[in-house]
Amino acid sequence: MSMKRIFTLIVCVSTLAAAQDAAKPADQAPPPAASQKEQKEQKDQSVGTLRGIFGKKGKPVVNPEEEAKRKAEIQSQIDALPKQGAPMLDEAGKQMLDPDARPMFNPAPKPLRDKHGEPRLDEHGKLLLQTKDNLGYDEHGKKLKAVKEKEPKKVPVTIEQGTLTVDGWTGKARLNYDIADLKYLYIYAPGIGNTVISGAPFEGAIEQKNAFDGKTLTVSVSEHTLQLASEKPLLHQKHPASAYVRVDREYTMSSRFPVMGYGTLRRPPYAWPGAKAVSTTAPDLPKEVKPTLAAPKPVAVPPPAPTAKPSGPGTDSKR
Structure with a gap:
């Protein structure tokens, strides 16, 4: 509806109301004043009329009891959601x-x-x-x-023909691992426990600076030294880096020799994925340093002791 028609309608309504007022007798008493409730209803009706004129819908009147019931049903569905x-x-x-x-x-x-x-x-x-x-x-x-989580930087590690030593003694050799993203490295040694190593800080870990140094990883655990040496640099970077180390002394394995692995857990149960299909035992000793076993000496067997002949009634004797 155009504004011109709206103004025309308002003028007509005003003219009609003035004519009705002029037609009333002069001695007629004015109508009693409406109560506050009636005034509110008239106001709501007038607002609804104006909204109808301008093409707007009035707010629907909802029964308070029905509204309370509806909200209770919705809340019951919310309360039933799993925690x-x-x-x-x-x-x-x-x-x-x-x-x-x-x-x-x-x-x-x-x-x-x-x-x-x-x-x-x-x-x-x-x-x-x-x-x-x-x-x-x-x-x-x-x-x-939605919060977009930034993907953490990956830490690739390559171990090629690696050797694991504990206090200078070779525990494992010819180790080959190609780790796309190192989370935690595990080195288990009998009597020491499981040493958890990471390139990032984590709870309970102690920083050991310059532990990753080119082709070697060297960490100290109490009075012991664990070292992993590779033919190629371990980390894909040139400068040394810190390692964060925590020792789980309560963890035990059935192996009598050192074991190395990696995974995503820093507490047991640890994951121990297998390495590539190569030998992971210690290298064979050279022939010149192998010990020569002496031939066993013959053991003299004493002759059997003579047995006494039976005697008494009923026995035969030589005459």
Whole structure:
């Protein structure tokens, strides 16, 4: 409706009201003043009329009891939501663990809210939930945006024909590992425990500066020295780097020899992936340093002792 027609309509209504007032008798008493409730109803009616003229819909009148019942039903659906999300599984369908060996779960489901902070429902009155791409609004009507987590920098490590020594003694040799992203390196030695090594700080670890130095990794554990030497640089960088070391002295393995591995856990149960299909035993000693075993000496066997002949009645004797 154009503004010209609206003004024309208002003028006509005013003229009609003035004519009705002029037609009333002069001695007629004025109508009694409306109560406060009636004034409010008239005001709401007038506002609804103006909204109808300008093409706007008035706010629907809702029964307070029905509104309370509706909110109670929505709240019951919210209360019924699980407090914990579904377990996080890896590609093999196994439960994923965080670095402290605790099970990992997806975020708990939350209701999807509109810009007024009210929970949204589908056509059947069922509560809609947030999705990864649609978080909706919070309870105060603020738009929620998905936080993009920055991917941590990867630490590739290459071990080629490596040798693991404990206090200068060779524990393993010809080790070959190609680690795309090192989280934690494990070196187990009997009597020492499992030494957990990382290139980044973690809880309970002690920094050992310049531990990664070119082709070697050297860490000290109490009075012991663990060293890993490779034919190629371990880290893909030129300058030395610190290592963060924690020793799990309570961890034991059935092996009598040192064991090396890597994984994503810094607490037991540790993951021990296998190396490449090469020998991981200590190198054979050269012939010139091999000990020569002496031939065993013959042991003299004493002759059997003579046995006494039986005597007495009923025995035969030579005459």
